Amino acid sequence: MRFQARVEVQLRPGIADPEGATIERALPALGFEGVVHVRAGRSFSFEVDAPDEVAARATATDLADRLLANPVIEESRLELELLGG
Amino acid sequence: MAPRVGVVVFPGTNCEHDVVQAVEGLGGRGELLWHGDSSIGAVDAVVLPGGFAHGDYLRPGALARFSPVMDAVTSFAREGGPVVGICNGFQVLTEAGLLPGALQKNGRLRFLCQPARLRVTSTRSVLTEGAEVGDELVIPINHFSGSYTCDEETLRRLRDGDRIVLRYLDNPNGSVDDIAGIANESGNVVGLMPHPERASHPLLGSEDGLVLLRSLLAAAGARATV
Numbered sequence: 001m002r003f004q005a006r007v008e009v010q011l012r013p014g015i016a017d018p019e020g021a022t023i024e025r026a027l028p029a030l031g032f033e034g035v036v037h038v039r040a041g042r043s044f045s046f047e048v049d050a051p052d053e054v055a056a057r058a059t060a061t062d063l064a065d066r067l068l069a070n071p072v073i074e075e076s077r078l079e080l081e082l083l084g085g
Numbered sequence: 086m087a088p089r090v091g092v093v094v095f096p097g098t099n100c101e102h103d104v105v106q107a108v109e110g111l112g113g114r115g116e117l118l119w120h121g122d123s124s125i126g127a128v129d130a131v132v133l134p135g136g137f138a139h140g141d142y143l144r145p146g147a148l149a150r151f152s153p154v155m156d157a158v159t160s161f162a163r164e165g166g167p168v169v170g171i172c173n174g175f176q177v178l179t180e181a182g183l184l185p186g187a188l189q190k191n192g193r194l195r196f197l198c199q200p201a202r203l204r205v206t207s208t209r210s211v212l213t214e215g216a217e218v219g220d221e222l223v224i225p226i227n228h229f230s231g232s233y234t235c236d237e238e239t240l241r242r243l244r245d246g247d248r249i250v251l252r253y254l255d256n257p258n259g260s261v262d263d264i265a266g267i268a269n270e271s272g273n274v275v276g277l278m279p280h281p282e283r284a285s286h287p288l289l290g291s292e293d294g295l296v297l298l299r300s301l302l303a304a305a306g307a308r309a310t311v
Contacts (some may be wrong), residue, residue, distance in 0.1 A: 015234065018194045018273040053310065068178065070144055073234055 002054040003048045009069045015065035043063045044068050047083065057081060087114045088305035091128035093174075094160065095138035095149050096119040100282065104134045110116035111295065113302045118197065122154035124274035130167040130305035132212075134173025135227065135280055145188065145230050146176035155181055159305065167211040167304040168274045170226055175266075175276030184276045185243070185268060186235030187200055191228070192259025193224035201226045201279050202254040203265050210268035212275040213250045222277035222293035226257065226265075231278040235266070243267055251277055273304070 011017045019040035027035050046063075050056035060078050070077040090108045092101045105115030118125050120138075120292050126132060138149035151154065155177075161184055162168045170178040178184045191197060205213050205220040216222075235243070240261060243249050251266035258278075266277030281294025 009217070014191070016232075017193065018190050018259075019194055022194050067143070067147065070187050072179075072185075072236075073189060 001052065001056070001061075002083045003046055003050065003053065004081045004083050005056070005060040007044045007060065007068050007075045008041060008062045008079075009044070009064070009074050010039055010077075011073055012075050013051050015073050027061060053082070055079065086254045086309060088129045088302050088309045089114045089116055089254055090098040090302070091116050091118040091125050092132045092134055093118045093120060093125075093154055094134075095177075096137070096150060097138050097140050098136035098173070100132055100135035100170050100173075100280065101130055103280075103282040104132050104171070106130075107246060107282040107294070107298055108302065110285060111298055111302055113305065114153065118154060118257045120149070120154045122134035122239055123157060123243045125151040125157045125161060127189065130169070130301055132217040132301075133158070133168070133177050134282075135172035135174060137139065138173055138177060138231045140216045141173075143175075144180070146178075146180035149177040161267075162274050165271065165273050166308065167301060168239060169212055169301055171201075171280055171282070172226075172231070175278055176230065178274065178276045179191060181256050183274050184267060185239045186233055186261075186267070187206060187261075188278070189232040189234045191232050191257075195258075197231065197257050198227045199290040201257060201265070203251045203279060204254055205250065206252050207247045207250045207254070207268070208230070209247050210250045210272040211268070211304035212268070212277070212297050212300055214272075220296070221254070222284075222296070223283040223291050224281055226279050226292050227261055227283075228258070228278055231265040233278075235261060246270055250271075250275060251279070268301075
């Protein structure tokens, strides 16, 4: 079975996010009012071949924890979807 | 025999020749080590120099830790061999788990390329044992992701273990506790954002990096004669 994985990586709450802060500071100049708490992050997508969803989730989570995110400062969120069918 | 300092070259490393030059100016022997090799040969110390290993893709240092040479560097470090990561090399050491914490984008998202005033705050490391606590050094920094970050427990352990070896006098990048350089528990692995090799000759405007590089060579020399 093949699964589509999407991993979103963001800085942990409480870790300073200069990128998000800079974006937020630019918003009033563009006419956006009332937009607060901007946090920057990145998203990765990949496909996983695995016998079932549990195994696919384990692989994707391991990959996210060991490479895509630095657990010292970042956390990740995984979305998984069965492809084809 | 002159102590042999291996200087690791990743694709995108760009300070390796500066480090070799500075080491040889002090009577050591610099040897370039390719990241794709799984051995570091018979060197007495290892430097991970500055640059953009693997293009800094994903995060600075994130991919470098998978280079074959890093297994050999890790074993060398675990056996007590002196290992120093400068700038990008510091980022590689944290990503590889040889030093705790992480280096985040600078506060206010500024790329900083300027002399930095530093204070030696511990001599319990291969890089600072020849200096004195309280020494003030001016050594250039050149980085975008140099803001040292760690959790409170790690910070407490760094402080209690006297492992914060260099601090900024005018914290330019937002590092926790003004940290410019730290060591591991036994002091043989050190990471720092400033570039001592760029403060190694009067023509460069400062020779303050020499006291650090001399310490490293002394540690390497002690190992060479064991």
